[in-house]
Amino acid sequence: MPELPEAEAVVRRLRRQTRGAVIAEARVERPRSVEPQTAETVESLAAGASIKTVKRRGKQVLIRLSNGLTIRIHLGMTGDVYVVDDYRFRPVFARVWFRLVSDRGLIFEDARVLGHLNIYTDAELAQVLDPLGVEPLSAEFTPALLQQLAAGSRQPVKVFLMDQTKVAGLGNIYAAEALFAARIDPSRRAGSLRKTRIARLHAAIIQILSEAIDSTATAYSRPGAFSEGESFTPQVYGHEGEPCVLCRRRIRRIQQGGRSTYYCPGCQS
DNA sequence: AGTCACCTGATT
DNA sequence: AATCAGGTGACT
Numbered sequence: 083m084p085e086l087p088e089a090e091a092v093v094r095r096l097r098r099q100t101r102g103a104v105i106a107e108a109r110v111e112r113p114r115s116v117e118p119q120t121a122e123t124v125e126s127l128a129a130g131a132s133i134k135t136v137k138r139r140g141k142q143v144l145i146r147l148s149n150g151l152t153i154r155i156h157l158g159m160t161g162d163v164y165v166v167d168d169y170r171f172r173p174v175f176a177r178v179w180f181r182l183v184s185d186r187g188l189i190f191e192d193a194r195v196l197g198h199l200n201i202y203t204d205a206e207l208a209q210v211l212d213p214l215g216v217e218p219l220s221a222e223f224t225p226a227l228l229q230q231l232a233a234g235s236r237q238p239v240k241v242f243l244m245d246q247t248k249v250a251g252l253g254n255i256y257a258a259e260a261l262f263a264a265r266i267d268p269s270r271r272a273g274s275l276r277k278t279r280i281a282r283l284h285a286a287i288i289q290i291l292s293e294a295i296d297s298t299a300t301a302y303s304r305p306g307a308f309s310e311g312e313s314f315t316p317q318v319y320g321h322e323g324e325p326c327v328l329c330r331r332r333i334r335r336i337q338q339g340g341r342s343t344y345y346c347p348g349c350q351s
Numbered sequence: 352a353g354t355c356a357c358c359t360g361a362t363t
Numbered sequence: 364a365a366t367c368a369g370g371t372g373a374c375t
Contacts, residue, residue, distance in 0.1 A: 156371090158369095254369055
């Protein structure tokens, strides 16, 4: 599921579904999902609080409660958060769930258990969020700032883009797609990019994320939308060996930082 | 800066 | 059986 656009889709859906919701009870099925907190801590802190706001920071979902605490969910690779009509309905991979007073359920599902759900005070939350870099869809994200962040970095630009302490929210798919849109070789050192490419990359990041949010948020909100082809379609990610949509050369897959990077050797140089 | 470990499922 | 997976933190 989750890079920034998917987290944003989750947030928008939750906002609609949890307006005025009050948490009656919390249950942790998998203590690992709330580490370093304990199941008991999480279960006791949420009970009785109402949901005030739902926000996103990078890839993380933040549910602000009336008791001043915040449920912070990192979706990991396979996390999802959603409301079900009956709290007794328990999806196979529900790791934490909340019974709302309406008897609906708020579910944190996470097959691989690489995500985390915690309940934090503002101070604790700040510790978690402060290291994150700029929000790519905010006004603070400018070409000049991107240039400044990349300056001196000898990392491949693809790896640089996935560093959450620089720009928050890009993962393996959208980093690759942004580089394709900007026609930049993913292996280029981030610090070697000059004004023109930085400007293209900046614009591409915003464009790719915005597009993905539009299609993803739609798809999440309307049943069947995915099957109607409304989800974001990667141009290079997952397309190893297929012809590039622009130049027909074959898309390549390489390893960078232990992850697959897909790119077009013709367009991206 | 690169590799591995975390944990489990889907796909080949 | 083996490989891959939209993420990250700890460790060489």
